[in-house]
Amino acid sequence: MSDDTTVTPEDVAVAEAAPAVHAIDPATDTVARTLASVEPRVGVSKPDTILVADGVQRRFGGMTAVDVEHLEVQRGAITALIGPNGAGKTTFFNLLTGFDKPNHGHWMFDGKPIAGMAAAKVAKSGMVRTFQLTKALSRLTVLDNMLLAARGNPGENLFGSLVKPLWARAERENTEKALEILARFKLDTKKDDFAGSLSGGQRKLLEMARALMTDPTMIMLDEPMAGVNPALVQSLLGHIQALRDEGMTVLFVEHDMHAVRHISDWVVVMAEGRVVAEGPPHSVMQDQAVVDAYLGAHHDTDLGDDALLDPAVLARLEAEEEKR
Amino acid sequence: MDELTRVLTQALAELIAPTTAAYALAAIGLNLHFGYTGLLNMGQAGFMLLGAYGFGIATIAGAPFWLAFLIAMAAGALFALILGLPTLTLRGDYLAIVTISAAEIIRMLGRSTVFQEWTGGASGLKGNQFKETFQALSPLPDGRMALGPLEYINTGSDSWWTRLFAWGLVLVAVLFVWLITRSPWGRVLRGIREDEDAVRALGKSVFSYKMQALVLGGVLGALAGLVFVLPRSIAPDGLGRTVTFFVWTVMLLGGAATLFGPVLGSMLFFAVYMLLRAGMRTGLEGVVSSTFVEQFGGLLVGVTLMILVIFRPQGILGNKRELAFNVR
Ligand SMILES: Nc1ncnc2c1ncn2[C@@H]1O[C@H](COP(=O)(O)OP(=O)(O)OP(=O)(O)O)[C@@H](O)[C@H]1O
Numbered sequence A: 001m002s003d004d005t006t007v008t009p010e011d012v013a014v015a016e017a018a019p020a021v022h023a024i025d026p027a028t029d030t031v032a033r034t035l036a037s038v039e040p041r042v043g044v045s046k047p048d049t050i051l052v053a054d055g056v057q058r059r060f061g062g063m064t065a066v067d068v069e070h071l072e073v074q075r076g077a078i079t080a081l082i083g084p085n086g087a088g089k090t091t092f093f094n095l096l097t098g099f100d101k102p103n104h105g106h107w108m109f110d111g112k113p114i115a116g117m118a119a120a121k122v123a124k125s126g127m128v129r130t131f132q133l134t135k136a137l138s139r140l141t142v143l144d145n146m147l148l149a150a151r152g153n154p155g156e157n158l159f160g161s162l163v164k165p166l167w168a169r170a171e172r173e174n175t176e177k178a179l180e181i182l183a184r185f186k187l188d189t190k191k192d193d194f195a196g197s198l199s200g201g202q203r204k205l206l207e208m209a210r211a212l213m214t215d216p217t218m219i220m221l222d223e224p225m226a227g228v229n230p231a232l233v234q235s236l237l238g239h240i241q242a243l244r245d246e247g248m249t250v251l252f253v254e255h256d257m258h259a260v261r262h263i264s265d266w267v268v269v270m271a272e273g274r275v276v277a278e279g280p281p282h283s284v285m286q287d288q289a290v291v292d293a294y295l296g297a298h299h300d301t302d303l304g305d306d307a308l309l310d311p312a313v314l315a316r317l318e319a320e321e322e323k324r
Numbered sequence B: 001m002d003e004l005t006r007v008l009t010q011a012l013a014e015l016i017a018p019t020t021a022a023y024a025l026a027a028i029g030l031n032l033h034f035g036y037t038g039l040l041n042m043g044q045a046g047f048m049l050l051g052a053y054g055f056g057i058a059t060i061a062g063a064p065f066w067l068a069f070l071i072a073m074a075a076g077a078l079f080a081l082i083l084g085l086p087t088l089t090l091r092g093d094y095l096a097i098v099t100i101s102a103a104e105i106i107r108m109l110g111r112s113t114v115f116q117e118w119t120g121g122a123s124g125l126k127g128n129q130f131k132e133t134f135q136a137l138s139p140l141p142d143g144r145m146a147l148g149p150l151e152y153i154n155t156g157s158d159s160w161w162t163r164l165f166a167w168g169l170v171l172v173a174v175l176f177v178w179l180i181t182r183s184p185w186g187r188v189l190r191g192i193r194e195d196e197d198a199v200r201a202l203g204k205s206v207f208s209y210k211m212q213a214l215v216l217g218g219v220l221g222a223l224a225g226l227v228f229v230l231p232r233s234i235a236p237d238g239l240g241r242t243v244t245f246f247v248w249t250v251m252l253l254g255g256a257a258t259l260f261g262p263v264l265g266s267m268l269f270f271a272v273y274m275l276l277r278a279g280m281r282t283g284l285e286g287v288v289s290s291t292f293v294e295q296f297g298g299l300l301v302g303v304t305l306m307i308l309v310i311f312r313p314q315g316i317l318g319n320k321r322e323l324a325f326n327v328r
């Protein structure tokens, strides 16, 4: 959260004007169309799931950080995971990707049970995540960060590494691919710089680019837009949609409601560890449980409402809440 | 004037001394651990002692030279496996604690009377018990040879053959480390050094890579031990904590994560160390005792290490650019 930018209405106006992102239109968007027929109810089953989680619980001391009874994620869709600070989104990501162990629960990815699997194996099976607090490999160049992520390089085997001809070709091809991805993220001019010299936002971009280098089946992004400038956010959203259109499944955590509303096919809302609502973006943001989770009970405000970006309106809402 | 030449010659001799080569080898191993992978091995002397014992005991038991050589390597590898298995999944500091105590345990076991039959206890194994096979391997003719001001016998304990072999081994080690660290394999190691969770998230088995690095560095440490005892006896107290501390100084002086850093560091360290001690011994003759010189020399090493870490943490060959931004 440290490198979150505050979004002003002007930024949003810029974002709104950029053409890269096409707003979800159920008529043309097959995934959205499929999901439109799914009842927006917590734990609802989806027609083609890639991830199914059951009874996932994680407690820290007496506090239950995650308690997800049943959640299904549609294959080939962009699913947003939203919720207030401390809702347990990152912890849930950590559990799913093997970076943390649950107290209870199991989950299937692509038809295979992966609960309890080591993080590296989870990633190898195609579920690749990024971190909320970026993990750039500082004293490696940007290009090396990318090349490190490539799969199946024979030079990553100790014995293979001794014979350069064995891996020179893989390295060349990977470099080409890396430069192409870096160009998409406007990092190609930085390829020979140490990753540690990048700015906070650039590191976010690098981490996402690096994750893509692994050719994941499902990419899990923890606040990918935090700290990224609004114009770039716009093109990032376009890229994420392009990934989806190529068949990748995207699950992302984001606090920027406009990003969520624009690109997600489905939204899952967490609060205090539980999934409190899920559904298509427009309807879910009007859901009473969601508004309650974010703003306290008894507001008839839609979370997607631009008015919420206005500090004055927010202050008024908070004041009202306090009076209650 | 004569005295000055003598002091300088002594320092020059250190540049190519077998012990300098042994430290270079040990530092090359430690560099694989710390410089490239970020593993805190605080017990490199333990690996060296095991390598020395492995070689010495095998030779005494009748093994030919190269078999004893392999046994020394295997001892280092096994020690690395045993230390790595429980600790490499934990945070880095645990490896430091485990290696420092394990090295002490090896030394204590070497000293103890329980294994005296094989290790010779605290007095260790005498050189003439285990050096025959090595010296028999020498291709050099009998006699002595002088190279500039340096003169040694061709074959023997403190000989040209020992130097040739020791530095040959250093050369092979440098070549090997160059090959593996310039490769994608080396890149994974450096990635782990920076942030192992990030590497894990990309689907690499961090544990396996750390283990490979620990074993390879440990094997180099064991070979360093073998080289270390070629011109002397195998005494457990000769490979104690001080040696680990010197190896660290050597590596940091030359520059961690650089190819030639450990070699340069070792040569420079021992040449300067000798210059200081021989200089003091000659210049302050009668003023201070020779034990004082040794103690003061040791103190200077400590101060040098501190100054180095504070003012030039990247060492002599290290890349300044790498430290231009905050390293966590
Ligand atoms: N290692 C930990 N030890 C103890 N408590 C933890 C730990 N990790 C997370 N928590 C707690 O679990 C809860 C959920 O944290 P989590 O990081 O998952 O929230 P989040 O939904 O990602 O929030 P944000 O939007 O601020 O990133 C928080 O109350 C947090 O304090």
Ligand SMILES: [Mg+2]
Pocket (backbone or CB within 6 Å): A089, A090, A091, A132, A222
């Ligand atoms: Mg979080």
